[in-house]
Amino acid sequence: MAILVIAEHNNVVLGTATLNTVAAARAIGGDIHVLVAGAGCGAVGEAAAKIEGVSKVLVADDAAYAHQLPENVAPLVAEQAKSYSHVLAPATTNGKNYLPRVAALLDVDQISEIIAVESPDTFKRPIYAGNAIATVQSSAPIKVITVRTTGFDAVNATGGSAAVEAIGGAGDAGKSAFVGEELATSDRPELTAAKIVVSGGRGMQNGENFKYLYSLADKLGAAVGASRAAVDAGFVPNDMQVGQTGKIVAPQLYIAVGISGAIQHLAGMKDSKVIVAINKDEEAPIFQVADYGLVGDLFEVVPELERLI
């Protein structure tokens, strides 16, 4: 049995989500190969070869794969997948984009966002925004799976010495083209990989007030997130959203500031190790999941917290 893990990367750096996905592959058990599809992505291939537990790295270096366009990447992955029992990708926006396309090309069902491996054919996954956990069993000849990264502790990025092999693919399918992208530039850690996350909700009142959270986050080395209410109110952009409809995070410490704790938000952060809630409403549902709750005015509490840390 061999497992193919599709690497998350930006052609320059290997994404840490790959390490969590390899961890899921190890839980399944078997020979683990990593596929890097990109353009000018040699350094990513070398990084993938060092991942603990990986025995082979396949690198498909072609301009057609530069932006992970699913019309181009899915046929490549589907072709490679035929030699494997399992194909795993992280449940990032990339993985969620191309992997169902791969599954359909292979005529198999996909199992989305697994959080645990029970056996090589049986997995746990959240449904109804995490309000229920389903245990599902697959009889597909090739099991196509996305992995929720917060469900698996990352393997070591170093220690391995896998062989790297260059492979070719069909290239550009001629159906789609990359036009451009606007990526948030920040020196803070990425939300889903940060050890500490500070998030603001409707209680922040406006986008300008998020400066209190940025300042606290910089002192803690934390990422900054937001509730859907704060995003819908236009305080901050959607890529900061934590919740069922945004990013799923599970940091060591999650500080919820001015967030009431709607089910949809809890679905995105309730697996955090330690949750702190700061809210002036002592009845706010967020306190029901918080390890430490502080009832108070966030505009006084947050600056004081920054000072005392």
Place this chain on the structure above:
Amino acid sequence: MKVLVAVKRVVDYNVKVRVKADNSGVDLANVKMSMNPFCEIAVEEAVRLKEKGVASEIVVVSIGPTAAQEQLRTALALGADRAILVESSEELNSLAVAKLLKAVVDKEQPQLVILGKQAIDSDNNQTGQMLAALSGYAQGTFASKVEVAGDKVNVTREIDGGLQTVALNLPAIVTTDLRLNEPRYASLPNIMKAKKKPLETVTPDALGVSTASTVKTLKVEAPAARSAGVKVKSVAELVEKLKNEAKVI
């Protein structure tokens, strides 16, 4: 051009779901059912394209039980022109749904198919991508902006870390993200008018599609509950606890 919109009947997003005592699934008896929120956004986008003169006809399709006619009537009240129900009382996986939609696409030949990015019950996030693969069309998933320009559609997508814009050859598949638009409410006159719009019912067999699945659900459980912790009285006490008790800073 013709636009096809797929909608799903799901438990209303305000309902707090409960797991059945025998762990066979989630209890859906007597709970409010609605159109999946991402599907509402898909219908709204199609209606806006028609209002702009880009779309000439909107066909809405649902795959589900007889009761899914309610959601199709809602879509008709919001501005769709006619509806198709592929009737199936089984709970179908995304691949089966995508195959059924492919059969409808083959028949209807739309230039654009709009779907929600995921249903809030199964949380699969697969159907649009699978339909794109089966049809051989390009896909613009998690869309926050859709602009039809000649024989292409430009789709701005919500991706990790920001936004990405792609140009797709038509026909194409688009799946909606939350910020694409804010769906309208159906007016009473439009709800009345919707009752007279055509709604056709077909079966998976008639479409020649097998809905067999390779995945079975063994059990469904409630997630591990998180219990409330302590309330601290001051910021100083909080910092002390985080440093010495939780040891996270």
